[in-house]
Amino acid sequence: MADLVKTKSALQMVAEFVDNDDRAITLDNPASLTTAQFADSINAVGDYIKTNNVIIGDKEGANFLRFKSAKKIVTTSIIYDLT
Amino acid sequence: MATTSLIINTKDTADKALQKTITNVNAACSSGTLKTFSQMLNGLTSNIYLKTDRVDKSNVDTESTGSTGSTTARSIDIQATQYVAEQQKNTLGAVNNDATEVNILLPLTGNVITFRFNDTDVDEIPSFSSIVVNGDGMSVVNKSQTHYASTHNMEVMRNTWEMSLTISDATVGSITVTLEIPASDTYAAYSRTLTFNLVDSI
Numbered sequence: 271m272a273d274l275v276k277t278k279s280a281l282q283m284v285a286e287f288v289d290n291d292d293r294a295i296t297l298d299n300p301a302s303l304t305t306a307q308f309a310d311s312i313n314a315v316g317d318y319i320k321t322n323n324v325i326i327g328d329k330e331g332a333n334f335l336r337f338k339s340a341k342k343i344v345t346t347s348i349i350y351d352l353t
Numbered sequence: 354m355a356t357t358s359l360i361i362n363t364k365d366t367a368d369k370a371l372q373k374t375i376t377n378v379n380a381a382c383s384s385g386t387l388k389t390f391s392q393m394l395n396g397l398t399s400n401i402y403l404k405t406d407r408v409d410k411s412n413v414d415t416e417s418t419g420s421t422g423s424t425t426a427r428s429i430d431i432q433a434t435q436y437v438a439e440q441q442k443n444t445l446g447a448v449n450n451d452a453t454e455v456n457i458l459l460p461l462t463g464n465v466i467t468f469r470f471n472d473t474d475v476d477e478i479p480s481f482s483s484i485v486v487n488g489d490g491m492s493v494v495n496k497s498q499t500h501y502a503s504t505h506n507m508e509v510m511r512n513t514w515e516m517s518l519t520i521s522d523a524t525v526g527s528i529t530v531t532l533e534i535p536a537s538d539t540y541a542a543y544s545r546t547l548t549f550n551l552v553d554s555i
Contacts, residue, residue, distance in 0.1 A: 281397055297373065299365045299398045308397070315393045322386045328377045 274349040283312060283340040285319075287327035292338070300342055312340050357382075358408045361391050363400035371400060454548045 281300035285293050303311065316337040319325055325334050357380040361373040373394075378387065395403045514532060528549045536542035 293377075295375065295394075297394060297398050298371055299400055301397055301399050303397075311393075311397055315390070315397070318390060318393055322382065322390070323379050324382055324386060324390045325375065326377050326379050331377075 271351045271353055273351050276347045276349070277344060278347070279342060279344045281308075281340065281342050283337050285316075285325065286335045286338045287330075287332040288335050289327050289330040289332035291327045291329050291332065293328060308340065308342075312337050356380075359387055359391065360408060361394065362402075362404040363395060363398065364402035365398075365400050454550055 278298075279300055281297045283295045283297075285295060287293070300308075316334075319334045320336070323333060326332060327334075356376065357378045359375040359378045361375065363371045363373070365371060375394075382390075391403060529546050530549070531544065531546040534540075534543040
């Protein structure tokens with residue numbers, strides 16, 4: 271039996287609220303998009319959240335300000351063959 | 354505090370079910386708005402199936418303890434006294450409970466204002482209260498505040514907030530003093546702001 275390699279990726283977006291509090295929203299299985307496409311889509315979601323006041327801060331109930339950062343996290347796990 | 358969460362159920366391309374909970378969703382949002390929001394988030398993923406549930410959750414620990422759910426408004430008397438060089442200059446008196454402004458006579462040298470908020474006939478000491486002082490044109494050089502609870506008639510509780518302000522020389526200005534007491538199971542939240550104005554004569 272050979273080593274078993276598993277990869278898992280997630281998209282982590284950090285939402286900023288007007289009370290300076292941050293909250294990360296992590297989505298599993300991100301789409302295969304280019305950096306520019308991700309930026310456009312994430313900014314579009316941010317604009318929508320802001321326009322419709324969809325999510326609020328967990329401490330003060332403060333309004334959403336923007337997504338201040340986003341990163342794609344790829345985790346590679348190797349299960350070693352010990353036989 | 355009641356909170357609203359959005360649960361997004363999706364399936365990835367391998368038909369594996371995934372669930373994402375977005376907490377602290379604005380309770381005022383319409384279902385249509387939340388649906389569009391969910392679709393936009395799903396557009397950032399390779400997931401192919403989308404179903405959303407909205408969960409409105411109440412904190413039962415604090416919201417179910419009151420049997421009726423109704424609260425009583427606090428009735429707090431306010432007394433303010435102006436001292437100049439430790440001599441009582443002017444009893445600002447039991448300030449009318451509807452009053453929002455109190456006038457203070459010049460001069461201000463050695464001027465100390467003491468005032469009390471008296472909360473009588475209550476059976477509860479607030480877990481938290483605060484007095485906030487904001488000056489506009491006048492500065493407070495010294496302040497002290499005390500909150501004490503005592504009983505009178507052997508049974509009725511009285512809460513007293515006492516505060517002294519020493520004010521620097523000034524010819525014009527005002528100070529606002531706000532007493533805030535959060536809501537409890539028995540009493541509604543209380544907030545009262547008094548403005549003290551400097552005047553030449555009353």
